Amino acid sequence: MSFSDHKIEPDNLAVLPRTSGVYIFKGEGTLPLYIGKSVDIRSRVLSHLRTPDEASMMAQTRRVDFIETAGEIGALLLESRMIKEHNPLFNQRLRRVKTLCSIRLMQTASGAVPVIVDSKSVILGATPELYGLFSSAHSANAKLKELAQQHMLCLSVLGLEKTSKRGCFGLQIKTCLGACVGKEDRLTHDQRLFSALVDTQVEVWPFSGPVDLIEQSGDWIQKHRVNNWCYLGARCSKAGRQSKLSTLKQHDFDLDSYKILVKPIMLKTVRLEEVAS
Numbered sequence: 001m002s003f004s005d006h007k008i009e010p011d012n013l014a015v016l017p018r019t020s021g022v023y024i025f026k027g028e029g030t031l032p033l034y035i036g037k038s039v040d041i042r043s044r045v046l047s048h049l050r051t052p053d054e055a056s057m058m059a060q061t062r063r064v065d066f067i068e069t070a071g072e073i074g075a076l077l078l079e080s081r082m083i084k085e086h087n088p089l090f091n092q093r094l095r096r097v098k099t100l101c102s103i104r105l106m107q108t109a110s111g112a113v114p115v116i117v118d119s120k121s122v123i124l125g126a127t128p129e130l131y132g133l134f135s136s137a138h139s140a141n142a143k144l145k146e147l148a149q150q151h152m153l154c155l156s157v158l159g160l161e162k163t164s165k166r167g168c169f170g171l172q173i174k175t176c177l178g179a180c181v182g183k184e185d186r187l188t189h190d191q192r193l194f195s196a197l198v199d200t201q202v203e204v205w206p207f208s209g210p211v212d213l214i215e216q217s218g219d220w221i222q223k224h225r226v227n228n229w230c231y232l233g234a235r236c237s238k239a240g241r242q243s244k245l246s247t248l249k250q251h252d253f254d255l256d257s258y259k260i261l262v263k264p265i266m267l268k269t270v271r272l273e274e275v276a277s
């Protein structure tokens with residue numbers, strides 16, 4: 001890591017700051033046992049000590065390191081990246097997903113048709129009309145079927161069931177309003193499909209290149225560089241030094257960063273500065 005970190009002994013927890021940041025439990029070796037984040041590092045670390053389920057982790061802990069951030073989003077971004085880099089023993093094991101899938105709405109002559117696409121065929125963060133992010137085509141398909149059921153959509157029209165002249169199976173059991181046999185207007189059906197998906201729309205990166213997300217704590221201003229929903233690293237450490245940016249590829253869409261950043265950036269609740277690329 002290019003960030004400065006502070007090392008303390010566990011019997012000296014009082015020096016832990018009451019500020020935002022990431023904390024790292026370490027054992028005898030150099031590998032982290034657990035990485036967490038908080039807006040109040042000291043009280044969060046102390047609460048781990050009081051949690052009976054975590055006694056085994058605490059028994060192995062010899063040291064608690066911490067890295068302060070100027071705000072909460074910085075702590076979330078840093079935590080997510082450090083967990084990915086170090087894969088600590090006591091953090092929940094997350095299955096690495098190399099290829100993400102999504103649902104793309106294609107406009108055809110007869111109407112809108114959902115197509116399952118993956119991050120090899122579309123650019124997440126740049127391709128519009130994508131809905132939902134899934135770890136497999138199978139789970140994207142399952143979500144479509146679930147939405148079809150909730151919104152009384154036609155599986156045949158959605159391409160999830162073979163088309164026949166008598167209409168889809170759902171028509172017989174009254175879960176389809178009849179778009180497959182012309183009983184329901186196709187446009188009305190497609191509007192319901194759109195409203196079923198709209199909340200899960202994958203936002204296109206709204207800038208032409210990287211931006212710095214700025215957080216401030218007192219007179220300390222910290223900048224976190226982000227591009228295409230991917231965290232590239234912090235630019236100002238607490239010591240005032242310029243820490244190096246990570247060498248991650250500039251256009252790697254990152255699901256964890258996306259989840260952290262999508263609301264604050266789209267709702268404009270954070271300070272942003274565009275960076276000349």
Ligand SMILES: [Zn+2]
Nearest residue numbers: 154168176180
């Ligand atoms: Zn139908």
